[in-house]
Amino acid sequence: GGAGSIGYRYDFQKEEAYKNLLRTHTTAISSQMLYKLANREGDFQPARYFSIDRVFRNETMDATHLCEFHQVEGLVADYDLSLGDLIGTIETFFKKIGITQLRFKPAFNPYTEPSMEVFGYHPILKKWTEIGNSGMFRPEMLRPMGLPENVRVIAWGLSLERPTMIKYKIDNIRDLFGHKVEMARTKTAPVCRF
C-alpha cells in the first residue's frame, strides 16, 4: 500500500527482502541510484541514467541462454513525463542501433505501470520481433524514495546478447561470451556500425 494504492495486502517479511541474491536485472541498482538522486544535497534534479552490466538468472540453459548475461538499461527522471515521452525516447534509442520501425504492446511488470513491450522490424531478421521492455515506475516504488510527487521515471531495457547475436549472425551464446569463444571470431570481427 502507500502512495494512494490498495497494495498487495499481505504480511511483508523483512527477512525475505534482506536475503542476498545476484541481481536478476540492473533495475535493482538503478533504483538505488534513484534513491540517491532523491536524497542528494541540493535536492532532486532531473537526470538521465544508463547502465550496461551483468545480471544472473536461474534460466533453463540452451543455445541462447546462459545463467549470466548483460542488460542495457536507460531511465529518465523528470517532472510530468508521460508514456509519449517514453515512446519517443525509445524510438530515438533504437534508431541509433538501426531499428526504425517500432510498435508498442501493453505489458506487465510488477514495478511499472503503464508498461510496454517494444517490438521492432528487424532489418536483418526481416520480421517483427520483441526488442525490449519498458515502463513508468509505480508510485509505490518512487514515493518511499522521497522523489517529489510530480516526478515520473520512465525506463526501458533490453539484453545485450540478443541484438549482438542477431547482428553478427551468432547462433550460440557461448560463441559470444565466455571462455569458449573462438579467438578466430574475435580476430575477424569488424568495427561496429549501424
Place this chain on the structure above:
Amino acid sequence: IIKVERFGCGELVEVLNKMPTVGVEKDLLFTHLGKTYTDHEFDELCFEFGIELDDVTSEREDAIKASAGALSKKQLESFSDAIVYKIDVPANRYDLLCVEGLVRSLKIFLGDMDAPVYKVVGEPKETMTVQKSNTDKIRPFVVCAVLRDISFTQERYDSFIELQDQLHRNLCRQRTLVAIGTHDYDTVKGPFAYDARDPTKIEFVPLTPDDKSFNGIDLMTHYETEPTCKHLKPYVPIIKDSLVYPVILDSEETVLSLPPIINGSKSKITLDTKNVFIECTATDLTKAHIVLDTVVAMFSEYCSEPYSVEPVQVNYVDEGGKVVNSMVTPLMATRRERAPVAFCNSLIGISISPEEMKTLCNKVQLGPAELMENDTILEVTVPPTRSDILHPVDIAEDVGIAFGYNNIKKKVPRTCTVGAEQPLNHLGDLLREEIGRAGYIEVLTHGLCSIRDNFTALRRPVTPAVSLSNPANIEYQIVRTTLLPGLLKTLQHNKSASFTSGFKIFEISDIILADDKHVVTETIVGAKNRRKICAVYSGPTSGFEIIHGLVDRIMTLCEVAPEQAYVANSAKGPEEKYRVSREGWVYTISELPPEDTLAGTYFPGRAAAVLLTSPDGGEKIQIGTFGIIHPEVLKNFDILYPSSCVEIDLESLL
C-alpha cells in the same frame, strides 16, 4: 568438503514474472468470439489488447516435441491435430487464464458485448465451520461458493480443470498460498467443516487412486513413491511434516478433500454435475478471495442464471465452539475507484475529453464509469475480475490501452542533461584500447565458477568468497574473486590458435570479494565488486619480461611514476624526462613474498608484487601481482606452453 566462509549467500532467483501461457483451440475460440480471424489478424488484435499469440500448434505437435523418441502412428492418432493457439497473458491478469475469460475480455474490448454484472444471489444457504485453533497451525483460511444449475460439456469441464491448474501454478504459488477444491454438491451433505487433524486418524478415498481408503501418512508416502502419481509429489512437502493435515469434511464426517494435495473421489465432478461447491483453503486470505472470485466469475457464465453465485457462510470457531470470526463468501466485490482526468491524460501523454475517457473505460472492463466534480475526476467500476487495479496509475494505463498505445503522439523529455561515463568505466575503456594496441586480445568471461577453478587449480588457499546456495552445477559454486581462471580456460579452449609467436589475452572486469563493511543505501550487503585488469602471455618462452612491460605500460598510462630506485635499474632511463604523472603517485615492483596467498600460482622466485603509493594511501599497498605461472597450474588448465600473467586492481589507479 571445503569450508568456504559465507558472507551472505548469493542465490540465483527464478524469474517470477514468467508470462502464463493459455492454450486455446482455435475453432473453439472463434466460435465463442463469434468471428473468424486469420492468424495475422488475431495476432494484431492480441497485440493491441496486451496479450501475445506466442505459438500456433496442436496437441499432436506438442506431443511430438515433448517426446524423446519417435511416436508410433497409433500414439500420434491419440492426440488431436486441431489447431491450438498458445497465448501469453500478463502475470497479473487472472481473468485471462481460461478461454472463457479471454473471450469475454476480447469481446468487451471490441465492443461486441457489455461487461457482465456479477451477482451474489440471496443469503447464504450453506455453512462452512472452521476449527480455527487447528487450521491456524497449517493452513488458516478457507473461502467458499456454490455455483447453481451449471451445465458442463467436455470442453467446459476441461477448461474448468485447466483454470484451476493455471491459478495453482501462478497466483497460488504452486498451491502453497491457495488451493482450490471443487465438489459435486449433490453427492455431499452440508453443513461443511474445515479442520486440521492428526494424519494417522484421517481416512480418505482420493480422486486417484480411488479404489481404496488411505490414512494421511500412507497417502503422502503413496504420492511420493508411486510413479503414476508423480504430478502430485511436489505438493506433498507442503503438509507432510505437519502434526495436523488440513481436511474438508461434510456433515457425515466424510473427508471431501485433503488440501492442497487432492480432492476426494466421493464428490468428484462429472459432466452430469449440476451444482458445484467450491472451497479454497489458503495461507493468504487476500489471494484466496481473488482465486475464488476468479473461478466463480469465469464459470458462472454456464449457470442457468449467468454470472450469478450463491454465497456460503464461513464461521471460524475456537476450541469451545464459539464463533470468533465470520464472513460471507465469495466477496465478488465490485469497487469504485477514482483517478483525476488530467492525471490520466498527463501520464499517458494524450489529451482526450472526459467524455471520451469515460467511454473508453467500457472497452477495458472498467465501465460503467462516471465523471465527478465538474468532469475532473473519473470514477470507474472495478469488477472482481480486475484485481490488478491497485492505484490510479492502473486506471490510467487501461485508458491508454483503450486509446491504443500506437496512437499516442511521441515526444521527448524536455530537460537537457549532460551525459558521461562513470570514471572507473571511462578509465577501463581507455586502457582496453591501449592494451589492445599492445597486441592483447580482449576476452569476456563468466563471473560464476567452481571453487576448484578459482582457488585449488591456481594453487591458492580457499579464502572468503560469495557462494551460491543450491548451485545447479559445480560451475556455479561461487562468484569469482580473480579474473585469472577465465583467461586460463580461454587458453585451454583455444588450442588451435597460434602460440608460436606468443598468445596474449586480457580482460578488464569485476570480481566480487566478501566484505562485511560495504554499505549501499543503508544495508550491509556483505560483498563488494572490484574492477581488475588481468592479462596472460603464453608462448614458446614464459614471457615474464613481456608481462612486466605491460605492467610498466599500464602505470605510465595511468600517470603513476616509477620510484627512483626502480628507474635506475631500467633501460628506459632516458625516456623518463618526458614522463607525466600525478603528484604523489608512485609505484615499484618487488619480489612477492612466498607466504602471500597468491604466491602459489607463480613459479617460485619468479613472482612480483606491484606496490603503489598514493597521496591518500600514504604507505605502499600491494595492488597486484605478476610472474611466471607455475607448471602445475598450467597442467590444471591443460595449457601446453610456458605462460606469465598479471592481475592488478584497477580501482586503486583511479
